[in-house]
Amino acid sequence: MTDTTDIKKGLAGVVVDTTSISKVNPETNSLLYRGYPVQELAASLSYEQVAWLIWHGELPSEAELAEFTARERAGRALADNVKAAIDLTPTSAHPMDVVRTAVSVLGANDPQTADASREANLAKSERLFAAIPAIVAYDQRRRHGLDVVAPRDDLDYSRNFLWMTFGDEPSDAAAEAFRVSMVLYAEHSFNASTFTARVVTSTLADLHSAVVAAIGALKGPLHGGANEAVMDVFDEIGSADGAEAWLDAALAEKRKIMGFGHRVYKNGDSRVPTMQAAFEKLVESGEFRGAGGAEVPADRGPELVALYHRLADAMDAKKSIKPNLDYPSGPAYHLLGFDTKTFTPLFVAARVVGWTAHVMEQLEANALIRPLSQYVGPDERHLGE
Ligand code: ACO
Numbered sequence: 001m002t003d004t005t006d007i008k009k010g011l012a013g014v015v016v017d018t019t020s021i022s023k024v025n026p027e028t029n030s031l032l033y034r035g036y037p038v039q040e041l042a043a044s045l046s047y048e049q050v051a052w053l054i055w056h057g058e059l060p061s062e063a064e065l066a067e068f069t070a071r072e073r074a075g076r077a078l079a080d081n082v083k084a085a086i087d088l089t090p091t092s093a094h095p096m097d098v099v100r101t102a103v104s105v106l107g108a109n110d111p112q113t114a115d116a117s118r119e120a121n122l123a124k125s126e127r128l129f130a131a132i133p134a135i136v137a138y139d140q141r142r143r144h145g146l147d148v149v150a151p152r153d154d155l156d157y158s159r160n161f162l163w164m165t166f167g168d169e170p171s172d173a174a175a176e177a178f179r180v181s182m183v184l185y186a187e188h189s190f191n192a193s194t195f196t197a198r199v200v201t202s203t204l205a206d207l208h209s210a211v212v213a214a215i216g217a218l219k220g221p222l223h224g225g226a227n228e229a230v231m232d233v234f235d236e237i238g239s240a241d242g243a244e245a246w247l248d249a250a251l252a253e254k255r256k257i258m259g260f261g262h263r264v265y266k267n268g269d270s271r272v273p274t275m276q277a278a279f280e281k282l283v284e285s286g287e288f289r290g291a292g293g294a295e296v297p298a299d300r301g302p303e304l305v306a307l308y309h310r311l312a313d314a315m316d317a318k319k320s321i322k323p324n325l326d327y328p329s330g331p332a333y334h335l336l337g338f339d340t341k342t343f344t345p346l347f348v349a350a351r352v353v354g355w356t357a358h359v360m361e362q363l364e365a366n367a368l369i370r371p372l373s374q375y376v377g378p379d380e381r382h383l384g385e
Helices: 038-044 047-056 062-074 081-087 096-111 118-143 157-166 173-183 192-200 206-220 227-237 240-252 272-285 299-318 328-338 339-363
Strands: 024-026 030-033
Touching: 030 038, 030 047, 038 173, 038 272, 038 339, 047 118, 047 157, 047 173, 047 339, 062 118, 081 096, 081 118, 096 118, 096 206, 096 339, 118 157, 118 339, 157 173, 173 272, 173 328, 173 339, 192 206, 192 227, 192 339, 206 227, 206 299, 206 339, 227 240, 227 299, 227 328, 240 299, 272 328, 299 328, 328 339
Parallel strands: none
Antiparallel strands: 024 030
C-alpha cells in the first residue's frame, strides 16, 4: 500500500510533464509566453499576434499574420445550428453552460474533428478562436432581447468582439483594456483547465472534446469563475467605505475571498499590475458602461477603483494575500458593459489559445495521464457475510 505521506493532494508541487509554451516563475514573479515576458507582449502586440506566438512558438511574419487575420475574420459568423443550439438553452442558464454547449456543436460540425494531425489541430484552433466571440456576444444580446450584430471584417479581434456585443464601435480605451485582458488570460501553464484539456487529449480524444472539458473546469469559482465572483463581492460591499467591515465579517465566516490567492504565486500574480493599469486607464477615459451596456453615472468608475484598492489593502493587511488576475479583470469587464455572468466566457475566449496549444504539445509526446489513488474504503467483504 502507498504510504499516505506520498499523497500529493491537489497535485500541489507535482511536476507532471515538460512544456515549452509558458513559464510561470513565482520567485521572480514573472510569466513568459514562449520566452517573452507577458507584460512586454501586452504592451505592444495584438491578441492575434500573441495567439500565433503561443501556437507556433515564434511571432508571425507580416504575411503569416495577414493570412491568419483573414481566416479569423472569415470565420466569425456562427452556423445556423450553433445559433439554434444556443436558442434552445434557457436564458436562465449560466453563459458558461451556453458556451460549453455551443463549442460542443462546433466540434460536431467540424470537418476535421477526427483528424489529430498538427495541421488539422491548428486549423481547428483557429476556427474556435474566431467563433467563440460570436457565441459570447450572441448569448449576451439574446438575454437582453437584442438582435444579433453581424461581425465586421474591418475591425480587429478585440474591437469586433465589443462591436458584436454592444452594436457600437468601442472607444480606444475600451478596446485596449479588452485586448490586454485577452493577452494576459491566454496561457498559464498547467492550471486546472489546461491540465483537464491535456488529460482528455492523453486518451486520444479530439481537440473539441478537450476544449469542452476545459470549459467545464474553468467554470468553477476556484478557477475562472472567480472573475465574476469578484464582481459579486464588489456589488455586495457596495462602496469603498464598507470594505474593511465586509472583509472582517467574511474572514470570520471563513469565506474564501474571490480574486485573492493563487496556487503558484504566493507573493502576487505577475499579471495583476498590467491588468490593473488597463482597468484604471479605462476609468480615466470616462468611456465606460455598466452591466448589459447600460449607461452609468460618471462616478461609477472612480468608485469601483476606490473599492478595488481598499479591499486589496485590507486583505494585504489582514492576511498578506495578494490579488490574482481575476481581481482587476472583473471590474474592468463590468465597465466594458459585460453582464457579470459573461466574464468567465471571456476567459474562455482567451484561454482557448493556451488549451489548444497544450493539446498539440501533449500529442507530440503523448502518455496516457492516469494517476494512482490510495484506497481507504472497507476491506474485502462478500455478499451474504
Ligand atoms: N481568501 C481567504 N483565504 C485564502 C484565500 C482567499 N482567497 N486564498 C488562500 N487563502 C488561505 C487559505 O484559507 C489557507 O489558509 P490556512 O492555511 O489558514 O488554511 C492559506 O491561505 C493557503 O491557501 P490554500 O487554499 O491552501 O491555497 P491553494 O493554493 O490551495 O489555493 C486558490 C489557491 C484556490 C486560488 C485560493 O487562493 C482561492 O480559493 N482563491 C479564491 C478563488 C480565486 O480567486 N481563484 C482564481 C485563481 S487565479 C485564476 O484562475 C486566474
